[in-house]
Amino acid sequence: MTRELSGPDAEPFDVLVIGAGFGGLSAALSLAEGGAKVCLCEALKYPGGCASTFERDGFRFDAGATLVSGLARGQLFGRWLERYSPQTVIDWIDPLLHVRAPSLELVVGRDRQRLVDQLCALGGAPAEGIRAFFQRQRAVADVLWSLFDDPTLLPPFSVGSIARHVPRLARYAGLLPLVGRSLEQVLATYGVADFAPLRLYVDALCQITVQCPASEAEALFALAALDYYYRGTAHVRGGVGSLAWALLNAARAAGVHTRLPSRVSGLRRERNGAWVVTTRGVELRARAVVANLIPSALHALVDPREAAALTAVLGDRSEELENAWGAAMLYAVARAPEESSPEAHHLQLVGSEEQPLREGNHVFVSLSGGLELERAPAGLRTLTMSTHVRLSELRDSKTEAGRYIAAIQRKMRETLEQRAPEWSRGIEQVLPASPRTFARFVGRPTGTVGGLPRRVGLGNYRGAGPTEALDGLWMVGDSVFPGQSALATAVGGARTAASVLRRLGARPAAPLLPYLAESSRASLPSGMTGDR
Template sequence: MFNEKGGGDMGVQDVCVIGGGFGGLTAAAIMAQSGQVNVTLLEASREWGGCAGKFSRGAFTFPAGATLGLGFQEGGIHDVINTRLGIQVEKTLLDTVMAIHTEDRTIRYFRDRERFLEEMDSHFPQIDEKIRAFFQHCWRIAAPMNRLSASFPAVPPVSAFDFFHSLKQIKPGDVKLGFYIRRPLSWLLRKYGLEKEEDFIHFIDGLLIDSLQTSSEKASCLLAAYALDIYHQGAYYLSGGLYKSAEALAGIVKSSCGKTMQGRKAVRVGKKDSRWVIEDHRGTSYTADHVVFNVPVEALKDLLDRELYESLPKRSKKDTGGQWGAFTLYLAVSEEVIPDHMPLFQQVVSGIGSPLAEGDHLFVSVSDRNDRYRAPSGFRTLTVSTHTDVEKWNDRRTYDEHREKMTDYMLQRLKTVLPRLEEGIVHLLPGAPRAWERFTGRPGGSVGGYPQTTGNSFFRDHPHKLKHKGLWICGDTVFPGAGTMAVSSSGYHAARSVLRSVST
């Protein structure tokens, strides 16, 4: 439909989506199903889902990154999108969301709020009333946030529709949320006298580094409250992994007469007359009225023609940096080394004062014993990830040595909760930032978007519209930020804006 050898339906505008992560897939599926535009989706790799995709080795399938399913509860962001598109996924609601292992305790994060608070009481008996008050305050803040997020408000607004749509969702009591916009979560901790409770803060920071890429000292109070509440809304194990949801979105594009093209890396976007021209690495050209980028903002520098890029505002011209990288171990192990009744999601956290990165904070996901998408009977797969500073991986001379040291250190940390791990390993594959860069195409191998601090969120976030007419962007470096719920929301914003544009 878009290539230089043919045109699309007469009178119907063409849209090219660059990138098949959750943001691009969501945008493409919504637009294709609408029937209002011709859609072509270009993905550089051979897998859908981006950082939430997968790869296989022999009989084993490994989710590349995030595997905990959030936003799939009734009225959640993924549920709203999937219901609209007619998508169903195999999922299991988790009563125990995860277990957090520190050097001297194991805390279970329960979905049920009262059961969770009782768990907090048992670990922090001297400050139990303060902790209860703190979490109840977080949950009160999060309640309107949950309602508002399901209506897909776009901040900063890029049109009168965005502004009035967001305004229409606000109830009188929601105005109080503005009080928290410029405050970090550390303010709320101080309010309840918890600012010096190092054990508790270390526990909270371990949760926030995974969801917001930062600690309580800098995290946006609103977003942190939302992140601490979302586990109680419903966390799910998705059979196979989140890539199954990604593949279902790609399926909607195809069944709606859109084109999905893998192994097609976009390398240049320019303009000819009134049309956008996209060129892939094979030299094939595509023309479109609209382009939706599902790439990090800093990737625009290498995609847009120089003149177009230079004319962008400062907020759209970012250099590589400012984001975390990930170091990940992918393991296939025999069933017998996994303890009975072990929660499928774990955190392994070093002691107070240790960084929540570089192997001192691990997020672990284990495949369900009955998940045949991931492993044959009698085996499990594990994805074990830690944050890492991408700058530490720039020296090619020490790269391999650093990778080996990180692998050994993470295995030792993992053995604190899986003592028999080494005797059951069938496959062990490390993935450092350079591997992430190859797999996802993200500059420098950065993942997870920018830390969601008070200076990077809401009205200081990047909008889904670029300066030039017909150019849009979604993903984890634009509002509302990181995680599949957020990037799917940004894809929804882009699709909604394109469809409104072509209908007016």
């Protein structure tokens, strides 16, 4: 039974945003900056979705093991933090990551050339081909990341954005031969596809970004993803949830009415075209809705009379997500080794180079820093460990799901013990999680995380504009373009907000205009440039 409202909620909103993941947060903030009256409903009592920070027994854990990009000056998060939350501390850690495998150890720092030099110095390395490949990779990434730095260059195109694309046409033309090719084919062009250390590094990075190995990955997406560490990437002090809270508070300061926790339980359209959203026994009305949900979660909310139309728009996407990835997680508390630095650490661990990079054989680990005393007392660190799980195997396996996940989590512990024994032997407590955890807490019925794998095919380029699932009902998040990271979902939220504002008859505010006034490449803090 629903009840009537009084006060500010009684008046229709211009837009109601469902979900405070980074896509929803970005959309809500951008809409409010554009002058819209916005309400944001989030099922949990904290923002961030799959990229949140939660508390258990006095310790604070990142929900997913991750680094965050887009934090540099001129980039989306960097601009918002400078404007709304300059007190948020960004740790420009160096190195960013340690890769550890049976026959390979790499240190990924802020100087990309040092990474290339490490690979070229390995025994049997085709050094000339490696250097040529990374030169080409960087050139492609420079073009594609400029679109992330300025979401107005992404579809749908305005007259102004088309005009700004014209000088770039020559660079775009150079990308066309890569469309429909795998990253493996590009590696082969430079004679480096069979160099095992490079292939392991590339496959592992592709697995956590475009969600598939080089042999399957669409080249353009993968080449851009290989630049992930050099695009304003850093550790957010206090956990990635600190960034989510900063954006939520920015949205509040911009006038967004926020409701946390306030799980949405129904969504229907009135005859006049307005949307009615049911949440915690009340009905809220809005001219438009932006849903930071995966397709199956949105299907569960809409009026059955709308379901067929929604399926027609999202059917293929829903099916692909059903066969995408889930995550097995371990959240741990460990004593810091005596030799450890106070900085946050991020590790990419491979148990066996002969086995697929999933199900405990490949583990990404994020460790809190010694200065993050709000996350763990002095001398202790929190660890977030994740590995990919095949949802199809989880669904179809003859093995009981609980035993299947438990076996994966045991393998995760083995990989940690083999590759990072200094942290493994200090573990004092462990909290396990599975795709069912994400289904329950983050509102993802199938437990899928990470978005759609960017496998070879022209389908990657369909739906590159904002996704309007039904008239006045828009989608953001990792299941729509560009998806697959906190920054990507936030960029998607900002450009979707621009489309919604135009539909409502408003003009996007200045923050949605070009993000880089002086260059398409973001600059890091003084003394911390990505190239030396």
